[in-house]
Amino acid sequence: MALDIIGQNWLIVPATPLLLASESSNQEWLLTLTGVCEVTLTGTGLEGANNGWRTQTFPIVPDVQSPLKFALNFYGIPHPVLGRSAFPVFNLGPDSAPFATVSGQFNAGVDFADPGSAFAPTSWEVGTAQSTDYLGNPVNQVFDELSVTLNARRLDTINRVSYNLTLRGQIVFLNES
């Protein structure tokens, strides 16, 4: 289940000079997504297994519909009538630059700082999905989520994680049915 995002921002801009309307389906975009999420991950306790460490991966699913719709309108990009039969998604190019970090933690259940408690983000990864666009053409790298793997030790509880994604890709339209 995706993490609750308690604050998010986005920015989208063409990654190249704006193409002619007849070529706009090839337009590449630079999309920046930032935000803060609520999370709960506590270590395995003072005498817990795995030397106190607990590891878990969490999906973060930012709103991409808002920036894509903004871009279509602001830049006057020709597009099909938006709706269930054609909704915009972001099909990633070969490179992206995600970032995530722990933005909140504390020692759970005690009123002292346990010197053995610790936390660490291990990794982050952009998740994509394969699909077909509303015309039936394959689209192979539709942005789906950011997966963040966190570690908490002993009494440490991680309660905030934040992200900063810079993505390059194209706007494509899927058929929800």
Place this chain on the structure above:
Amino acid sequence: MAIPVNLIGQNWLITPAANPPGTTTVTVAGAGAFNRGNPDQLWLLVLTGVGTLRFAGNTATNDWLSETVRIVPDVQAALASVSGSPVVGLAGTQLAFNLVLWAPFAAVSGVAGNDGFALSDWRPTPFIPTLVDSSGKSVPQVFQGIDVDLGVLRSSVITGVSYNITLLGRIVQLGQPVFGPPASR
């Protein structure tokens, strides 16, 4: 009143961004003339840096203490590098960045005596909706920095925050200096 952060390291990147149809676009050949004269040009501005502060928890209670801190990066050096205008002109005008879109990011970069810390939200420092440029045109979304909501538990002290702010906007000349001198870079 937000606590100011003492910035100890800053970087910036600025590049022209594509304009929507119907506005003038920069060309390489005309860049010099354009830079001094085209108020429609959109720019992509990225600001990164780290700062120090001292935000200490309350050891007398078992509760979180919350506070908003303010990060005010130097944007004028970046704007001056592409506008061909001095940061503060002879007539007292001042360069500023009027936003179209913004995507701030901030993180806690230093904690001492760690009982717990939290960064809960960020947002642009409230705009001054009545601002006008040197020609009298309204520029209601001039960037002034970001406000960041922090929390500390008991003996924790947040000693550093860092930021990565991506902005899309237009360079404007304010009729009179509104902001203080830029921080050293």
